[in-house]
Amino acid sequence: MMRIEWLGLGLLAAVVALSGCSAKRDHVEPPARLADISASFTPREVWSSSAGSSDATGLLALTPHVSEGAVIAVDGRGLVVAHDSATGAVRWKRELDLQVAGGVGGGAGLVIVNGREGEIVALDAASGEQRWRQNIGSVAYAPAVVGAGRVALRGADGRLMVLDAATGERRWADTRPVPPLSLQGTSRPLLLEDAVIAGFDNGELAAYALEQGRKLFTVNVALPKGRSEVERMVDVDSTPILDRGVIYALAYQGRLVAIDAASTQLIWSRDLSGFSDLAHDRANLYLTDAHGTVMAIDKRSGKPLWNQDALHARGVTAPARVGDMVVVGDGEGYLHWLSAEDGRLLARLRPLSSAIVGAPRLAGELLVVQGRDGRVAAVQALPVTAPAP
Numbered sequence: 001m002m003r004i005e006w007l008g009l010g011l012l013a014a015v016v017a018l019s020g021c022s023a024k025r026d027h028v029e030p031p032a033r034l035a036d037i038s039a040s041f042t043p044r045e046v047w048s049s050s051a052g053s054s055d056a057t058g059l060l061a062l063t064p065h066v067s068e069g070a071v072i073a074v075d076g077r078g079l080v081v082a083h084d085s086a087t088g089a090v091r092w093k094r095e096l097d098l099q100v101a102g103g104v105g106g107g108a109g110l111v112i113v114n115g116r117e118g119e120i121v122a123l124d125a126a127s128g129e130q131r132w133r134q135n136i137g138s139v140a141y142a143p144a145v146v147g148a149g150r151v152a153l154r155g156a157d158g159r160l161m162v163l164d165a166a167t168g169e170r171r172w173a174d175t176r177p178v179p180p181l182s183l184q185g186t187s188r189p190l191l192l193e194d195a196v197i198a199g200f201d202n203g204e205l206a207a208y209a210l211e212q213g214r215k216l217f218t219v220n221v222a223l224p225k226g227r228s229e230v231e232r233m234v235d236v237d238s239t240p241i242l243d244r245g246v247i248y249a250l251a252y253q254g255r256l257v258a259i260d261a262a263s264t265q266l267i268w269s270r271d272l273s274g275f276s277d278l279a280h281d282r283a284n285l286y287l288t289d290a291h292g293t294v295m296a297i298d299k300r301s302g303k304p305l306w307n308q309d310a311l312h313a314r315g316v317t318a319p320a321r322v323g324d325m326v327v328v329g330d331g332e333g334y335l336h337w338l339s340a341e342d343g344r345l346l347a348r349l350r351p352l353s354s355a356i357v358g359a360p361r362l363a364g365e366l367l368v369v370q371g372r373d374g375r376v377a378a379v380q381a382l383p384v385t386a387p388a389p
Contacts, residue, residue, distance in 0.1 A: 011107070019228040031314040031331065032292075034348070039071045041383035043337065046366055047088030048083075062370045063103030063358030065111060067125045071363055072111050074104050075374040080113060082128060085363040088378060092128035092230060096121055104357055105153070105188070107142025109167060112144040120144070120153070121167060134168035136161055140190040142237075150210060152189040152196045160189060160198045160206075162213065172213030176200040183298065188239040188277070194313060197247065205249045205259075217264045222254020237275040238318075241285075246299070248285060256287070268302035276318035277359055279326065286326050286340070290377025292316040294328055295336060306343035311336060320358035320367065322384045329343040329356030329369050335379060351377035 003042040061091040064073040070091055071083045075329040078096035083089065098115035101207045105112040110131065111123040116191055119340040137154030144265065145152050150171065158178040162171045178201050187199035195216065197207045203222040224232035231253070238250040247259045252275045273290040280286065281329055284305060285297040292312045315331025319338075325346060326338045333352035339344055354371035366378040 002186055005030045005077075009078070011065045017132055018089060028311045030200045032310060032312040034314070035310065037345045037348065037349065040337075040346040043335070043347050044380045044384075045351045046378045046380060047083075048351060048375060049083055049088050049090070050375050051190055059102065061102050061141065062372065062373070063102075063376070064124035064370050064376055065104035065143065066363045066366055066368065067109075067111065070125065070366075070377060071361075071368050071378065072125065073370050073374075073376045074100050074102050074108070074113055076100050078113070078115070080104070080111065080123065080128065082111075082125075083376065085366065085378065092129070094123060094128040096325070101139050101191070102141045103143045105145060107146035108149075108165065110146050110151075111203065112146065114140045114144065114152075114153070120151075120163070120168065122151070122165075129192065131166075132168035134163065134170075136163075136170070142239075145191045146187055147191045148193055148210060150191065150196075152198070154187055154189060154198055154200075158201060159195070160200075160208070161210075162196060162198050165211060166270065171211075171214065171313045174208065174215065176204060176206070177202050177283075187237050190240045190242060192242065197236065197240050197242065199240060199249055199251070201235045203234035203236060203238055203251050203254060205240060205247070219257075219259055219264055219266075222251035222258050225253075238287075241278050243280060243299070248278060248280070248299070250278060250287060252290060254304065255286070256297065258299070270302045272298070276316075279319045279321040279359070281340070281360075282323055284340070286319045286321060288316045288318055288328060292330075294319060294326065295341065296326075296340065296343065307347070308338055310345060313377055315318045315357075317354055320360040320362060322360075322362060322367065325382075327360050327367060329358075329360060331355040335360065348380055351379050 029206045043157040071085045074080045078098045082091040098119045101114040101116045113121045118135045121133045138157040140153045159175045163175045183215045191200040206218045222234035234254045235252045240360045250256045253273045256272040257269045278287045294308045317329040319326045334350045336345040353373035355375040356369045366382045371378045
């Protein structure tokens with residue numbers, strides 16, 4: 001099995017190399033230049049801090065975890081730092097003896113860090129004290145999720161694993177086939193009160209009973225097509241969404257689908273390619289496709305409402321829905337605010353000098369992002385309204 005680094009422009013270069021083409025680096029699409037915009041407001045950086053060393057490999061999807069007024073980040077060497085979300089002041093630090101595989105996960109008072117040798121470490125979110133440490137026998141690139149007394153995470157070997165949140169002991173696991181070639185990255189499971197839903201590298205989406213691991217259903221988000229292994233990649237690396245009885249899921253080189261959760265029947269589908277998480281509100285889905293186009297999709301019909309391609313090939317992150325806007329980061333450390341109504345670019349700020357990989361995280365009234373150099377920044381999420389005289 002071979003995995004392709006999927007972050008930003010790395011995907012395009014890797015696909016060219018693995019296809020056996022003689023194309024040179026300058027044949028990879030250059031990132032779009034940033035045009036001047038008529039800014040609706042001027043975002044402000046509130047604080048920034050180093051979370052440790054930079055990512056020397058250039059492969060890590062470093063993303064912070066927001067928990068009870070704290071922003072918790074990790075660097076590639078296992079230094080975990082908890083910052084006060086409002087001020088950036090350091091609450092605690094913890095050195096872990098591992099090489100980190102991805103960003104920080106957690107929930108329910110736990111912080112979860114994944115190691116490259118299969119290590120899973122759980123820390124207390126308030127103090128940083130280690131609760132438990134286990135080895136799952138597979139690297140997990142996506143952050144773990146915690147809830148209902150369980151920890152759920154996807155391994156690169158095709159396994160979905162559910163652990164006991166108190167001890168880290170494995171409760172159950174299920175394995176799905178892994179194609180010969182897949183993207184480096186795994187979907188973050190959707191953890192519900194009594195079920196867990198996860199996407200897999202073979203284009204499938206499956207749901208399981210949380211306690212026993214009994215399979216509830218499996219649906220195909222995408223089917224492999226084409227002759228080459230590159231063309232047949234259909235990873236579901238986007239975390240599924242469940243909203244009002246409908247599951248939404250996205251596959252690389254596949255489809256965006258809406259599935260009735262009760263009947264598992266397809267409501268609608270649209271040909272799209274993406275590997276980043278979806279954002280949503282009551283009416284719409286918001287996503288970044290594989291080429292860096294940010295778009296809005298009507299939840300009821302699957303009809304595209306707007307496309308914004310001014311950030312083409314800039315390594316654009318998954319979007320965050322904030323107020324009446326959508327915010328994305330890019331491969332040069334910029335944040336971009338777009339109108340959720342029509343996709344117009346409203347504002348821009350460069351809080352970091354290195355690539356932002358994960359979607360901006362909302363921490364109260366701030367947006368928090370982490371760069372490849374390990375630095376964390378918190379910026380004003382919405383325009384500040386001046387007090388009435």
